Amino acid sequence: MEANSSLNLPLILRMANMINITFPDGAVRQYEVGTTSMDIAKSISEGLARKILAASVNGEVWDLSRPINSDACVKFLTWDDTDGKSTFWHSSAHLMAEAVESKFPGAKFWVGPAIDKGFYYDIDLGDKKINEEDLAELEKKMNELAKQNNVYTRKAMPKAEAVAYFTEKGDEYKLDLLQNLNDGEITFYTQGQFTDLCRGPHIPNTGFIKAIKLTSIAGAYWKGDEKNKQLTRIYGVTFPNQKELDEYLLMLEEAKKRDHRKLGKELGIYTMNDDIGPGLILWMPNGTIIIEELEKLAKKTEEDAGYKRVVTPHIAKENLYLTSGHLPYYADSMFPPMDMDGEKYYMKAMNCPHHHKIFDAEPKSYRDMPYRIAEYGTCYRYEQSGELFGLMRVRCLHMNDAHIYCSKEQFAQEFKAVNDMYLKYFKIFGIEKYVMRLSLHDPEKLGQKYVNEPELWNETEELVRNVLIETGVPFVEVKGEGAFYGPKIDVQIWSAIGREFTLATNQVDFAQPRSFNLKFTNQNNEPEVPLIIHRAPLGTHERFIGFLLEHYAGKFPLWLASLQVKILPISDKFLPYANSILQSLKNADIRAEIDDRNEKIGKKIRDTELARVPYMLVVGEKEMNEGKAAVRRQGKGDLGAKDVNEFIAEAVAEIKERRAE
Amino acid sequence: MEANSSLNLPLILRMANMINITFPDGAVRQYEVGTTSMDIAKSISEGLARKILAASVNGEVWDLSRPINSDACVKFLTWDDTDGKSTFWHSSAHLMAEAVESKFPGAKFWVGPAIDKGFYYDIDLGDKKINEEDLAELEKKMNELAKQNNVYTRKAMPKAEAVAYFTEKGDEYKLDLLQNLNDGEITFYTQGQFTDLCRGPHIPNTGFIKAIKLTSIAGAYWKGDEKNKQLTRIYGVTFPNQKELDEYLLMLEEAKKRDHRKLGKELGIYTMNDDIGPGLILWMPNGTIIIEELEKLAKKTEEDAGYKRVVTPHIAKENLYLTSGHLPYYADSMFPPMDMDGEKYYMKAMNCPHHHKIFDAEPKSYRDMPYRIAEYGTCYRYEQSGELFGLMRVRCLHMNDAHIYCSKEQFAQEFKAVNDMYLKYFKIFGIEKYVMRLSLHDPEKLGQKYVNEPELWNETEELVRNVLIETGVPFVEVKGEGAFYGPKIDVQIWSAIGREFTLATNQVDFAQPRSFNLKFTNQNNEPEVPLIIHRAPLGTHERFIGFLLEHYAGKFPLWLASLQVKILPISDKFLPYANSILQSLKNADIRAEIDDRNEKIGKKIRDTELARVPYMLVVGEKEMNEGKAAVRRQGKGDLGAKDVNEFIAEAVAEIKERRAE
Numbered sequence A, B: 001m002e003a004n005s006s007l008n009l010p011l012i013l014r015m016a017n018m019i020n021i022t023f024p025d026g027a028v029r030q031y032e033v034g035t036t037s038m039d040i041a042k043s044i045s046e047g048l049a050r051k052i053l054a055a056s057v058n059g060e061v062w063d064l065s066r067p068i069n070s071d072a073c074v075k076f077l078t079w080d081d082t083d084g085k086s087t088f089w090h091s092s093a094h095l096m097a098e099a100v101e102s103k104f105p106g107a108k109f110w111v112g113p114a115i116d117k118g119f120y121y122d123i124d125l126g127d128k129k130i131n132e133e134d135l136a137e138l139e140k141k142m143n144e145l146a147k148q149n150n151v152y153t154r155k156a157m158p159k160a161e162a163v164a165y166f167t168e169k170g171d172e173y174k175l176d177l178l179q180n181l182n183d184g185e186i187t188f189y190t191q192g193q194f195t196d197l198c199r200g201p202h203i204p205n206t207g208f209i210k211a212i213k214l215t216s217i218a219g220a221y222w223k224g225d226e227k228n229k230q231l232t233r234i235y236g237v238t239f240p241n242q243k244e245l246d247e248y249l250l251m252l253e254e255a256k257k258r259d260h261r262k263l264g265k266e267l268g269i270y271t272m273n274d275d276i277g278p279g280l281i282l283w284m285p286n287g288t289i290i291i292e293e294l295e296k297l298a299k300k301t302e303e304d305a306g307y308k309r310v311v312t313p314h315i316a317k318e319n320l321y322l323t324s325g326h327l328p329y330y331a332d333s334m335f336p337p338m339d340m341d342g343e344k345y346y347m348k349a350m351n352c353p354h355h356h357k358i359f360d361a362e363p364k365s366y367r368d369m370p371y372r373i374a375e376y377g378t379c380y381r382y383e384q385s386g387e388l389f390g391l392m393r394v395r396c397l398h399m400n401d402a403h404i405y406c407s408k409e410q411f412a413q414e415f416k417a418v419n420d421m422y423l424k425y426f427k428i429f430g431i432e433k434y435v436m437r438l439s440l441h442d443p444e445k446l447g448q449k450y451v452n453e454p455e456l457w458n459e460t461e462e463l464v465r466n467v468l469i470e471t472g473v474p475f476v477e478v479k480g481e482g483a484f485y486g487p488k489i490d491v492q493i494w495s496a497i498g499r500e501f502t503l504a505t506n507q508v509d510f511a512q513p514r515s516f517n518l519k520f521t522n523q524n525n526e527p528e529v530p531l532i533i534h535r536a537p538l539g540t541h542e543r544f545i546g547f548l549l550e551h552y553a554g555k556f557p558l559w560l561a562s563l564q565v566k567i568l569p570i571s572d573k574f575l576p577y578a579n580s581i582l583q584s585l586k587n588a589d590i591r592a593e594i595d596d597r598n599e600k601i602g603k604k605i606r607d608t609e610l611a612r613v614p615y616m617l618v619v620g621e622k623e624m625n626e627g628k629a630a631v632r633r634q635g636k637g638d639l640g641a642k643d644v645n646e647f648i649a650e651a652v653a654e655i656k657e658r659r660a661e
Helices: A037-044 A046-051 A082-103 A132-147 A159-169 A172-179 A242-257 A260-266 A285-304 A318-324 A326-333 A352-359 A408-428 A454-471 A541-551 A572-587 A601-610 A621-626 A644-656 B037-044 B046-051 B082-103 B132-147 B159-169 B172-179 B242-257 B260-266 B285-304 B318-324 B326-333 B352-359 B408-428 B454-471 B541-551 B572-587 B601-610 B621-626 B644-656
Strands: A018-022 A028-032 A054-057 A060-062 A072-077 A118-124 A153-156 A187-191 A194-197 A211-221 A230-239 A315-317 A338-340 A343-347 A371-380 A396-406 A434-439 A475-478 A488-494 A500-509 A531-536 A565-569 A592-594 A615-619 A628-633 A637-643 B018-022 B028-032 B054-057 B060-062 B072-077 B118-124 B153-156 B187-191 B194-197 B211-221 B230-239 B315-317 B338-340 B343-347 B371-380 B396-406 B434-439 B475-478 B488-494 B500-509 B531-536 B565-569 B592-594 B615-619 B628-633 B637-643
Touching: A028 A037, A037 A046, A037 A054, A037 A072, A054 A082, A060 A082, A072 A082, A082 A118, A082 A132, A082 A187, A082 A194, A082 A230, A132 A211, A159 A172, A172 A194, A211 A242, A230 A242, A260 A541, A285 A371, A285 A396, A285 A408, A285 A541, A315 A318, A318 A326, A318 A343, A318 A352, A352 A371, A352 A396, A352 A531, A396 A408, A396 A541, A408 A434, A408 A454, A408 A500, A408 A531, A434 A454, A454 A500, A500 A541, A565 A572, A565 A601, A572 A592, A572 A615, A572 A621, A572 A644, A601 A615, A615 A621, A615 A644, A621 A628, A621 A637, A628 A644, A637 A644, B028 B037, B037 B046, B037 B054, B037 B072, B054 B082, B060 B082, B072 B082, B082 B118, B082 B132, B082 B187, B082 B194, B082 B230, B132 B211, B159 B172, B172 B194, B211 B242, B230 B242, B260 B541, B285 B371, B285 B396, B285 B408, B285 B541, B315 B318, B318 B326, B318 B343, B318 B352, B352 B371, B352 B396, B352 B531, B396 B408, B396 B541, B408 B434, B408 B454, B408 B500, B408 B531, B434 B454, B454 B500, B500 B541, B565 B572, B565 B601, B572 B592, B572 B615, B572 B621, B572 B644, B601 B615, B615 B621, B615 B644, B621 B628, B621 B637, B628 B644, B637 B644
Parallel strands: A018 A072, A434 A475, A565 A592, A565 A615, B018 B072, B434 B475, B565 B592, B565 B615
Antiparallel strands: A018 A028, A054 A060, A054 A072, A118 A230, A153 A187, A187 A194, A211 A230, A315 A343, A338 A343, A371 A396, A396 A531, A434 A488, A488 A500, A500 A531, A615 A628, A628 A637, B018 B028, B054 B060, B054 B072, B118 B230, B153 B187, B187 B194, B211 B230, B315 B343, B338 B343, B371 B396, B396 B531, B434 B488, B488 B500, B500 B531, B615 B628, B628 B637
């Protein structure tokens, strides 16, 4: 590159044997050929070097000790990065394998990946069985080995040599893995006494692993095929310090109490039925109240943001989904067809094609743009019955859906407005931790998983990335997880107890407007193809209400509670007074009931607490004479006697503001 | 029967050769054997005798001149009875046939029934063609024949004689009809020069037919089979006076202008699309506003009436519909199945089975009863594509559905409350004319079209009938049109221009609670099977909005109008003022827009009138200076200048009260 380049590129003089390392903030520094990420980190600060677990080199995760031989973009990965955690857990799987091998000599190892939270390893223990006590032993051994600070070392090996090695060892599992690997890409990793065929990467040494919990044992058929041998799968999770492990175990325990399936049944939120089918939720009256409150919130928010509403049917002819690309790219996730009048009809898996037809029903001009249409659309998606899980994985989804049709010039502002809407919702629901996960295409899968428009992919990905950077929202990028029609943002949020949920989605679409031949007349009186934003900030009722059940532990804020106020007369004598309060509450649109059972007041209070009703109004002689009620707040206890009208005014305000508490 | 019967029956002494005639009010009078309905009418009053067209004798419609030979219940039928009208129109078909035969000698006649509004006759004219001018000629001839007051006379004929007669005449059509008739039930009717094979009944003479309009000519394949010869079908309608015909023709013209398909397109209410499928409505933004306003009304009304809400999926397994009886009794109206996981899934044609599963999800006691659950459920029903018609006949229906589970003791009160809800809605929508059509079972079709529980049929039919009589709602009874699980009330209403619509439905169900094994624990701590009321007072969005479009001619009352107020600034100079008004309107939740086009105010007003916006606020210099707006009301013109805040307060009240205007 010439120093006086007319392109005005940054002036970087290259010296012999030196390479340019570009950092995430755009800074460029020079290092010797063959430098490692660890060397680079140390050159910056020793503190940094102690913290990092791996590095992203040109978008690929590498060992810190691996030499870099040409110009590269380098990003250090710590425990706070998803890829940092994955590396940590994958190395932990190797550590566990070392412990298993020492305790069960002759054990053969299949695969040991990192998963969402922790890791597992599938192991052939021969005719040996493993039990809970063994897990404790293994944990102990792992702790011992971890403290040895054994280094994970990488070694490349020619395929023939690797095959010979495992043939001699009699390890049919690793030989099987080798079949699918090419010469030149085969590496081994060793730490302590354990060596494994592995593509890596790994953390520098076992000393990083400070806290270890082996969580469970399961059977797993080799390659998931029930005709094969059953291997032993051991699950575990590790952390860089004991505190995080303790917090994690506490969170698991709390999550069990807050399990949305348990609470969903206890609180009469939803049910399912064998005669209707798996993954098909029946929303009971209490759940329906939450649905309606969420819809009210969404409708008002969307109305204020200039959306119009539409209602579309749940089915369409095959041809619509051929045009949309759903059948070519997404057929596995769709319900099977119905044959009617010699045509195939499909249940919709997404609302977009129906919305496009509404956009197209009347001619549009620049005056109509951006055209935003919203619908709480119900979609049907086929999930394997084994994958179904409570409200989290279902087959019928009520989606907070909308589509924004806009020009390229309008895109950034519209996309930003959608982001702002997310943030507004996060605030309402007290969601403090969130990350936007920007899913990009994989250039190698263009034409298969992704529409084959490489330029449009790059252009729109850049548009989205810029908006995210400008708004300062925390985000990560993931290659190969985009929708088939454009880049996608999945929003990950953390519940009050720190569990992670993927809820909402926000997608750009440059493909469907073309395949549906959508047009608007621009200011130059020419036809122009719009861009589309698909967005669903509240996700689906199913998953969002599942999340809220855990997030609030069933103790919904007043505006969302299915029953908001329970009136507890001390005895039957105060029923008429209780009824007059009930009437006032109903007139103020507050959902209220009287506990008119012939029970002691203590029991009435306990039962109402258990039903997670936000407010209790206890009424007896004194309260009746003074036009008051003794107010109790869920989880807070007695708030003292209050004038009934004053209480109602305060409750109405709390509901109207959708206050968290 | 003995006079001193211990059963305490009314004392009726029977004389020789006399029969007892029971009238609808329960009165019983005696007549000679062989008396006719006309004789009986004359014995009551000559005025009555002049008015009546036919009589219902033991539930069968008879000629007035037919002798009655044994005890019978007799009800006179006039023009105001459906059966009276049908008789009138069927006789008119014979009159038309006489005219056709006189003008086209050798014409052969197939069938000539009365229809919803008028009659037709299918005729083989040989190689002759008929045109509009011929219709006028035929009308003239019919008028001439009608004035002759020719009597319709009935004559029974042995089958052999009838066959010989038509064989000689060479009439293959009537010979075909004769094949399906048994000896002893073959009758001929003659008026003037025309004789026809016909089971009757007919009006006394042609003189009753005072006003005649032949409306159209169509081709119709013999027996509806396109392989058969095409006959000529002539449609007509007749009335007992010219005034009614004039009104009818005017109504037809007005109905054409108010056609919901025309208005639906003009006002952006709905659209359809070939790629989605016939009968599947896409609700556009303006239509969706009406949907949401109707749902708000229904939800509030139902909440006040003690209903809870639920949300259920649109599909279920085959087994659910085997249990419910839908597949055995109703399969033709269901969508075809989807094969999934080795099971058949069906789209729901009704919401009831899903609701039953919700009732059954938690144990119920008498304290939970009546248990009322409501849902704007979307159902899918298969209709032949040729039967589909705009919003009136569709395949996807958004139903104002609810199910009330109650004890037998609670039934009458619950059923009455539902009736009251109907009446409340009629008032809101300005529906002044309505009839409840009580559809009963047909004892001959028990086990085929109707569940085979004769006693329960009679018992529940009696319960419903009593409630209808007690509440004094106008109703008629129809045999053989009940639902398969119990008696049904279809509510027929008339639009502002007098067109009849069948909208809502209200059904009793004693069969499904048993087949679903539904139970509640009664006060004696015993399990008891509830009764179910299925009800949908607002029918479906599709049909109801179709009705409203015609009823209001697209000029919706303020609360239902998709755009409620349009602000028309006289020039751009007043845009800021217009904007401040817009903001105030939006703050008051009024749907408003500004016409900011660079057009003359006259054109703005005309366009806004055409778009049927209820209110226009015209603003110029004077209005701006005074904080006012010149208010125009759709169809009423200028209402003068008004303070903006005052206008808003009035509009808010008009919306809140859902005022008709």
